[in-house]
Amino acid sequence: MTVRKGGLGRGLDAMISETASKPRTTATATKKTVAPKEKKENSVLKVKLTQVEPNRKQPRKQFDEDALLELAESIKQFGVLQPLLVKQKGDYYEIIAGERRWRASKLAGIKEVPVIVKELTEQETVEISLIENIQRENLNPIEEAAAYRRLIDEFHLKQDVIAERVSKSRTAVTNSMRLLKLDERVQQMLIEEMISTGHARALLAIEDKESQYAAAVKVFDEKLNVRETEKLVKEFLNPIPKKEEKVRDTAQDLVYEQLEEKIKGIIGSKVAIRRKNNNKGKIEIEYYSQDELERIVELLESVR
DSSP: OOOOOSGGGGOHHHHHHHHHHSOOOOSSOOHHHHHHHHHHHHSEEEEEGGGEEOOTTOSOOOOOHHHHHHHHHHHHHHOOOSOEEEEEETTEEEEEEOHHHHHHHHHHTOSEEEEEEOOOOHHHHHHHHHHHHHHTTOSOHHHHHHHHHHHHHHHOOOHHHHHHHTTOOHHHHHHHHHGGGSOHHHHHHHHTTSSOHHHHHHHTTOOSHHHHHHHHHHHHHTTOOHHHHHHHHHHHHSOOOOOHHHHHHHHHHHHHHHHHHHHHHHHSSOEEEEEOSTTOEEEEEOOSSHHHHHHHHHHHHHHO
């Protein structure tokens, strides 16, 4: 398929205008048959809401219920102010842009909605749906990444072409698609805004899925910022080895326990030896009353 450059990079309106003005020819068409078709394409029509269906492959999957209810209330008062962009598919119309308005209209109990009918290829439909949602910041990071991936896998577009279409840098498109490498549980946390895109990009460095998910949960539980997350990732990837003194602790625990018991037998109170590096440390003696403290002091003085 030949990729038409420009269009989306100049915005949704430019893409729609360009598509509308594109010449269409058929072998048997005459002026009498073409004219009504062109008039229909350039006109705003009123159609029954039941004749309109969403595009199941459109990039956006998540819709804010509260925002839909607010829009429904507005539609009850003023109607649908901006027509839906649709294409005809058999006996119904498939939404290209405007599914949120369609959903809100259903909530508002509207029977008819204004539409503009366009004849578009499947690729043009995906591109327009994608750019509309990006311009309105409707997509979550995973939905956006999945839309880019579809343009590559299904329509064989290059990343630089996609970047031009959506007016973003090639690096931004690449970084977006990298999020699809996240563990599915981490992707869901990103969708639900439990972690941010910055957190998610940092977590990508952890390839093991279980470790990556464990790190994501820690980020959420401890409310870590992105810089703290990057530090956490480094700790996951390069765990700090225990010091030699710590390795020897287990072997020496018994010796120190015996010393604690020996001192306890002399003083008659609980004793704890707190070890430090270089064979240093401190001895802690517990007492439970003023009388016992005075007894311990007298005992130590008698040693002098």
